[in-house]
Every structure is written in structure tokens, then in C-alpha cells.
Amino acid sequence: MQTLIPHSDNELWQQLKDGDIHALGELFSRFHSRLYAYGMKLSSSEVIVLDAIQEVFVQVWNSRSHLCDVRHIAAYLFKAVKNEVFRIETRQRRFSAFQDLSSHMMAGIQFCCEDLVIQREVSRDMREFIVQALNKLSSRQKEAIYLKFYFSLSNSEIAEIMSLQDQSVRNTLYEAIKLLRQIITVSAS
Amino acid sequence: MQHRKQLNIYELLQDESFHAWAIGAANKLSRKWEKYFLEFPDQLHEAEEARQLILSFQFHKMELPDELVGSERVRLIERISQDEKIEKSVSTLTDAWKRNRFFFLTFPFILILFILGAYYISRKFISPPPVVWQQVVVPYGSRSMLVLPDSSHVWINAGSTLKYPDRFEEPKQVYLSGEAYFETRATSASPLIVHTEKLDIRSEGSSFDLNAYPDDSLVETTLLSGILLVSYTHPSNPVIRILPDQKAIYRTDENSIRIVSVKAADYTGWSKGVLHFTGESMEQVIRQVERWFAITVMQPPPVLARDKYYGNFKAKAPEYVMNKLLESTPFRYYRENDTLFLKKRNVRSTVSGK
Numbered sequence: 001m002q003t004l005i006p007h008s009d010n011e012l013w014q015q016l017k018d019g020d021i022h023a024l025g026e027l028f029s030r031f032h033s034r035l036y037a038y039g040m041k042l043s044s045s046e047v048i049v050l051d052a053i054q055e056v057f058v059q060v061w062n063s064r065s066h067l068c069d070v071r072h073i074a075a076y077l078f079k080a081v082k083n084e085v086f087r088i089e090t091r092q093r094r095f096s097a098f099q100d101l102s103s104h105m106m107a108g109i110q111f112c113c114e115d116l117v118i119q120r121e122v123s124r125d126m127r128e129f130i131v132q133a134l135n136k137l138s139s140r141q142k143e144a145i146y147l148k149f150y151f152s153l154s155n156s157e158i159a160e161i162m163s164l165q166d167q168s169v170r171n172t173l174y175e176a177i178k179l180l181r182q183i184i185t186v187s188a189s
Numbered sequence: 190m191q192h193r194k195q196l197n198i199y200e201l202l203q204d205e206s207f208h209a210w211a212i213g214a215a216n217k218l219s220r221k222w223e224k225y226f227l228e229f230p231d232q233l234h235e236a237e238e239a240r241q242l243i244l245s246f247q248f249h250k251m252e253l254p255d256e257l258v259g260s261e262r263v264r265l266i267e268r269i270s271q272d273e274k275i276e277k278s279v280s281t282l283t284d285a286w287k288r289n290r291f292f293f294l295t296f297p298f299i300l301i302l303f304i305l306g307a308y309y310i311s312r313k314f315i316s317p318p319p320v321v322w323q324q325v326v327v328p329y330g331s332r333s334m335l336v337l338p339d340s341s342h343v344w345i346n347a348g349s350t351l352k353y354p355d356r357f358e359e360p361k362q363v364y365l366s367g368e369a370y371f372e373t374r375a376t377s378a379s380p381l382i383v384h385t386e387k388l389d390i391r392s393e394g395s396s397f398d399l400n401a402y403p404d405d406s407l408v409e410t411t412l413l414s415g416i417l418l419v420s421y422t423h424p425s426n427p428v429i430r431i432l433p434d435q436k437a438i439y440r441t442d443e444n445s446i447r448i449v450s451v452k453a454a455d456y457t458g459w460s461k462g463v464l465h466f467t468g469e470s471m472e473q474v475i476r477q478v479e480r481w482f483a484i485t486v487m488q489p490p491p492v493l494a495r496d497k498y499y500g501n502f503k504a505k506a507p508e509y510v511m512n513k514l515l516e517s518t519p520f521r522y523y524r525e526n527d528t529l530f531l532k533k534r535n536v537r538s539t540v541s542g543k
Contacts, residue, residue, distance in 0.1 A: 021269065033258065040251060054261070057265050058265065127245075149246040170203065184242075
């Protein structure tokens with residue numbers, strides 16, 4: 001796919017800034033799946049996630065004349081979607097005060113067995129352990145692990161999305177991996 | 190990225206290129222990592238564990254069907270073009286504002302100037318409705334009171350006519366034939382001029398009585414208070430100012446004016462319903478009585494012209510007044526309807542009576 005389309009993300013971003021709406025559409029198609037997956041980890045409502053992605057791209061288009069050059073387009077969009085999902089969730093929660101939406105709002109990212117790809121090397125039991133280990137992490141660790149292992153994002157991109165310093169991301173990941181190793185080795189033995 | 194230094198498992202796990210190599214995504218990286226492991230063979234164990242971890246944490250890729258992504262993309266583009274349509278209609282308004290800001294800001298002032306101009310022109314060139322003259326005719330036997338347009342008060346005596354406009358224009362003017370008592374609201378800048386047949390009176394705020402019956406040989410004006418000027422048709426066209434408690438007496442037969450000091454209040458008694466004589470001749474007294482009671486007095490030859498009569502009468506009937514007046518004269522009267530006939534008394538009977 002990358003080879004078929006002659007423009008890189010950054011080139012598309014530049015064209016978008018120059019007012020090319022096709023560049024916007026192209027970026028939308030490229031990032032939609034990733035943003036959708038990420039959004040669905042933040043909210044249980046598909047409608048909210050789809051609307052949030054729409055909203056982010058509309059805002060990008062409307063502010064195209066004063067958009068700065070973004071270092072990591074992916075990180076910029078991830079962060080925008082995250083903010084938008086929370087904004088919509090908060091607004092909806094305000095309008096339905098009696099509904100307990102907090103359950104999926106405040107818990108942050110939760111993992112389940114279905115999230116993980118079944119590997120020949122990894123047994124079913126092992127998968128259970130891994131998921132349990134993942135869910136024992138703090139929400140910040142979970143988010144960092146998720147962004148790292150799902151999207152293969154760089155530390156600086158993760159830092160941008162989570163509004164952290166690069167070093168904090170490094171430390172967070174270090175702590176998380178250490179904890180996961182411990183749990184997994186204890187469980188496996 | 191050149192790996193000159195040794196990496197521990199955590200550093201490996203956080204390295205994107207190791208990640209990509211571990212899941213077998215990028216073949217071109219394998220050479221680099223093989224080189225790395227040759228350089229640091231003791232790292233193989235850690236690298237293997239890292240690879241295992243990465244594989245364990247491989248997540249299902251959540252994918253939306255291509256059609257859904259496509260329809261979402263169409264939805265986005267449609268929404269943007271709709272927003273821009275609205276934005277365009279809004280921006281044409283703001284553009285109009287920006288281009289014609291001067292006009293929008295000055296418009297109210299121009300409008301006010303226009304209205305003021307229109308008002309001025311209408312005042313200047315469109316003439317006001319013409320002045321309509323009113324005439325009050327007070328018959329014999331009655332008196333009337335009137336407020337002029339400048340709220341001056343006028344009491345009009347019996348047998349008098351006052352002409353006045355329904356709206357005063359400078360200078361304020363009225364026409365009098367007969368007797369009237371004025372309390373004017375005039376000033377020196379805006380005087381009230383009372384025209385009579387023979388005299389013109391200019392009041393600059395005063396209370397005065399003006400007696401100008403056309404059948405009298407005298408025209409008299411008496412000032413109670415304020416400023417009053419009298420002018421009459423004369424070669425030298427004099428203007429005479431009179432003071433309070435003075436009376437200007439104009440003799441029509443001589444065309445001359447004489448000023449005398451009087452008790453001015455005596456001359457306005459009629460306005461309060463008191464018939465008042467202050468040294469008039471019998472001829473004048475009779476004319477006053479005629480007007481006051483709306484009667485006619487048939488007079489004898491002027492044998493009593495030299496006598497002067499004084500007195501106040503609140504009487505309702507002319508007989509009482511006549512009786513009093515004729516008491517000391519050789520006259521008597523008899524009445525037929527509204528006419529009194531004066532007759533010399535029977536000398537004999539008078540004599541015999543004595």
C-alpha cells in the first residue's frame with residue numbers, strides 16, 4: 001500500500017495545509033483503522049469513536065491555514081482522537097446524569113484474551129496469565145504498553161500522545177515490562 | 190541506527206526496529222540484528238526473551254471493513270463542504286462589513302444629519318398654516334374674559350370688540366374697539382401691541398385699562414403696573430411712556446395727549462362688576478350706563494356738560510343708578526322698554542314743591 005501511494009504522510013499533511021481536500025481524505029483512510037482501534041480502547045461506544053474521528057479531521061481541515069508542521073502525524077491524530085472521545089463522553093455524561101457511564105469511562109484500558117493473537121509458541125494458559133498481568137498494570141502503564149505493542153509507536157510518539165516527557169515514557173515502559181516479566185515467570189513456573 | 194553499545198532486554202523491547210524484526214515485519218532489518226547478535230553473542234538469551242514477550246503481546250488488529258472506512262471518508266468530505274457553504278454565506282456578510290465599515294459606522298450620523306436638514310428646510314421653506322383672526326364681540330349689558338395665545342388675560346367690557354390671532358407672530362398684535370383691561374405676558378423683546386382706531390398701545394408686560402369707544406371723543410389708557418407706551422398719529426409721531434397710576438387721555442378732536450395722575454385701581458372696577466365714575470361728565474356717564482345696562486338714553490340738550498360725577502355702583506338695574514345721578518339735577522326720566530327718556534322737571538311743580 002505504501003509503495004502504491006507516492007506521497008508520504010508528511011507530504012499529504014503539507015498538501016492538506018495548502019487546501020487539498022483529497023490529501024485530507026487520503027490521510028483519513030490511512031489512519032482510520034488505527035484511530036478506530038485506539039478509540040475503541042478508550043470508549044465502548046462505536047458511535048462516539050466514529051464521531052470523534054470525524055470531528056478531529058473536520059477540525060484539522062478548518063484550522064489548516066494555521067496548522068504547524070507536526071513532527072509525528074500519527075501521534076498528533078491519536079492525541080486529538082483521545083481528547084475528542086473524552087470530550088464527547090463527558091458531554092454525554094452531563095446530559096444523562098442518572099446513567100452510570102463511569103464504568104467504561106474511568107477504568108481506562110482493559111484487556112481481554114480476545115485482544116491477543118494466538119501464537120503457536122504461547123499456550124492458552126499462558127495467554128490467560130499475560131492478560132491478567134496486563135490488567136494488573138497501572139492505567140498509564142497499560143496505555144504505554146498498548147501504544148507500544150499494538151501500534152509499534154516510538155517512545156517520543158507515545159510521549160506526545162500521553163503528554164509526557166520521553167524519559168517518563170521510557171521509565172513507564174521499563175517498569176511495566178519488569179512487572180510483566182515477574183508475573184509471567186512466577187505464573188509459568 | 191547503529192548499535193555500538195549493548196542493549197538490555199528493556200531497551201530491546203522499546204526499540205521499534207527490534208520490534209519490527211521480532212514479529213518478522215521487516216526483512217531488511219534481519220541483517221542488522223544478526224550483526225548485532227554476532228557482536229554481542231551473550232545478548233542472544235535476552236533477545237530471545239524479548240522476542241517471546243513481543244510475540245505474547247501481539248494484539249488483534251481491530252479493522253473496520255474497507256466499505257465502512259470509505260463511507261466514513263465520504264461522510265467527512267460531505268460535512269466539510271456543507272460547513273464551507275455556511276461559512277461562505279457568513280463570510281459574505283463579514284466581507285460586506287469589512288468593505289463598507291466606513292459606511293456602516295457613519296450611517297447613523299448621516300441619517301441624523303439628513304433628518305435635521307429636512308427639519309430645517311421644512312421650517313424654512315414650508316410656510317406654517319396661515320394665521321386665523323378671531324373676533325370677540327361683547328354686547329351691551331355684559332362683560333367677557335379671554336386668554337390670548339401668549340396666555341395674556343383680557344377682560345372685555347360691554348359694547349367692545351377684540352380681534353386677535355389664533356397664533357401670535359412677532360410682533361404680537363390685537364385690535365380693540367371699546368374698553369378692555371389687559372394683564373399681558375409681554376416683554377420688551379416680545380411686546381403686545383393693541384391697535385385702536387386712533388391710538389396704538391405697546392405693552393412690555395403690564396396691567397392696564399384701555400378705553401377706546403369709537404363714539405367717545407376721548408381715548409383713555411390707565412396703567413396699573415409695568416411698562417406701557419402710547420403712540421398716536423401725529424406729525425412728530427411721538428411715543429409717550431406712562432408710569433403706573435397715570436392716565437393718558439387722548440382728545441380725538443384736538444389730536445393731543447394729556448397725562449394725569451390717577452388712582453389706577455378705580456378704572457378697572459368694571460372688570461369686577463362695579464360701575465365706577467371718576468369725575469366724568471354727564472354725557473360720558475350716560476354712555477357708560479347705556480353700555481352697562483344695554484339701554485338707550487334719550488338725552489336732552491347738553492346743559493349739564495360742566496358737572497362731574499363720581500361714584501361706585503354695583504346695581505343690577507339702571508333705574509337705581511339714574512335716580513342717584515339725577516338726584517341733584519333738574520331732570521327726571523321715564524322708561525319705555527329699553528329706552529330711558531330724560532325730561533326736564535316741571536319747573537313749576539319744583540318751585541311749588543320748594
